[in-house]
Amino acid sequence: xxxxxxxxxxxxxxxxxxxxxxxxxxxxxxxxxxxxxxxxxxxxxxxxxxxxxxxxxxxxxxxxxxxxxxxxxxxxxxxxxxxxxxxxxxxxxxxxxxxxxxxxxxxxxxxxxxxxxxxxxxxxxxxxxxxxxxxxxxxxxxxxxxxxxxxxxxxxxxxxxxxxxxxxxxxxxxxxxxxxxxxxxxxxxxxxxxxxxxxxxxxxxxxxxxxxxxxxxxxxxxxxxxxxxxxxxxxxxxxxxxxxxxxxxxxxxxxxxxxxxxxxxxxxxxxxxxxxxxxxxxxxxxxxxxxx
Ligand SMILES: C[C@](O)(CO)[C@H](O)COP(=O)(O)OP(=O)(O)OC[C@H]1O[C@@H](n2ccc(N)nc2=O)[C@H](O)[C@@H]1O
Ligand SMILES: Nc1ncnc2c1ncn2[C@@H]1O[C@H](COP(=O)(O)OP(=O)(O)OP(=O)(O)O)[C@@H](O)[C@H]1O
Numbered sequence: 001x002x003x004x005x006x007x008x009x010x011x012x013x014x015x016x017x018x019x020x021x022x023x024x025x026x027x028x029x030x031x032x033x034x035x036x037x038x039x040x041x042x043x044x045x046x047x048x049x050x051x052x053x054x055x056x057x058x059x060x061x062x063x064x065x066x067x068x069x070x071x072x073x074x075x076x077x078x079x080x081x082x083x084x085x086x087x088x089x090x091x092x093x094x095x096x097x098x099x100x101x102x103x104x105x106x107x108x109x110x111x112x113x114x115x116x117x118x119x120x121x122x123x124x125x126x127x128x129x130x131x132x133x134x135x136x137x138x139x140x141x142x143x144x145x146x147x148x149x150x151x152x153x154x155x156x157x158x159x160x161x162x163x164x165x166x167x168x169x170x171x172x173x174x175x176x177x178x179x180x181x182x183x184x185x186x187x188x189x190x191x192x193x194x195x196x197x198x199x200x201x202x203x204x205x206x207x208x209x210x211x212x213x214x215x216x217x218x219x220x221x222x223x224x225x226x227x228x229x230x231x232x233x234x235x236x237x238x239x240x241x242x243x244x245x246x247x248x249x250x251x252x253x254x255x256x257x258x259x260x261x262x263x264x265x266x267x268x269x270x271x272x273x274x275x276x277x278x279x280x281x282x283x284x285x286x287x288x289x290x291x292x
Contacts, residue, residue, distance in 0.1 A: 188227030
């Protein structure tokens with residue numbers, strides 16, 4: 001099951017509430033690339049004594065991620081077991097970690113979301129969407145959007161979703177290989193103390209092609225881009241490099257960073273841009289994809 005990368009096409013953030021959480025408004029889209037979560041039946045049902053041993057992690061970003069209770073996949077399993085009143089003991093879980101960790105494209109939330117979709121299918125097919133969403137939302141602010149992996153306006157703290165139809169857009173994702181801890185980036189936004197208002201955005205409801213999308217995006221921001229650059233200045237280098245390329249129609253950082261995205265007219269343009277960015281930044285993670 002694909003655990004699709006999430007891209008915040010824009011992200012408007014208001015002042016924190018009493019708990020320190022930030023009301024926001026974002027347009028999120030999902031890529032056709034991501035991590036892979038696979039469930040395999042155990043040889044003898046019920047033979048797993050310890051679920052920790054049932055999660056294995058492989059792939060280019062496996063290193064540094066623990067296959068223990070700190071992993072969002074096992075957090076999803078635990079919460080699902082409690083909500084459904086079942087024991088998840090008939091399968092092993094394999095995560096192929098293709099997405100960089102703590103990179104603003106929701107990898108951990110997407111892994112949890114893919115896990116929950118598979119768990120429902122295999123262990124509680126009658127569980128309503130609302131129950132599954134409640135589990136995903138308890139795991140993180142991006143949990144519900146990454147559970148459904150559908151383009152949407154996200155409001156509230158990221159949990160209130162309005163589906164939106166976007167054109168499929170060729171894109172390039174670039175992560176410079178530095179981690180951005182979400183809480184630190186929000187903390188940097190608070191430290192500056194210049195908070196934006198969140199206005200209703202209607203310009204995206206009838207977007208049918210990439211030009212209209214970019215025109216609507218030009219009136220928006222990612223309010224976390226500046227505090228993320230303050231923490232990791234290399235993000236500004238990525239954006240400058242992307243903006244200087246002829247294939248780039250629009251470039252911005254996603255989420256709390258450090259991954260940046262460029263939107264392109266065609267798949268060929270995205271592929272050419274991806275190749276050139278990788279040559280310019282050999283240590284970076286660079287991928288051409290489609291957002292939709
Ligand atoms: C930046 C975004 O990715 C945009 O979609 C999200 O707002 C963050 O989503 P996430 O990574 O799932 O966030 P969580 O794991 O729930 O929270 C991490 C930390 O981010 C901060 N946080 C998160 C969401 C939000 N609306 N306001 C916040 O201030 C809190 O300090 C929290 O402790
Ligand atoms: N399966 C997982 N994949 C990635 N990170 C995980 C996973 N399980 C736990 N984590 C922890 O969660 C934290 C956030 O990782 P993640 O990759 O989801 O961040 P992100 O891409 O910045 O997400 P967002 O865009 O939602 O802020 C990391 O510090 C990581 O150690």
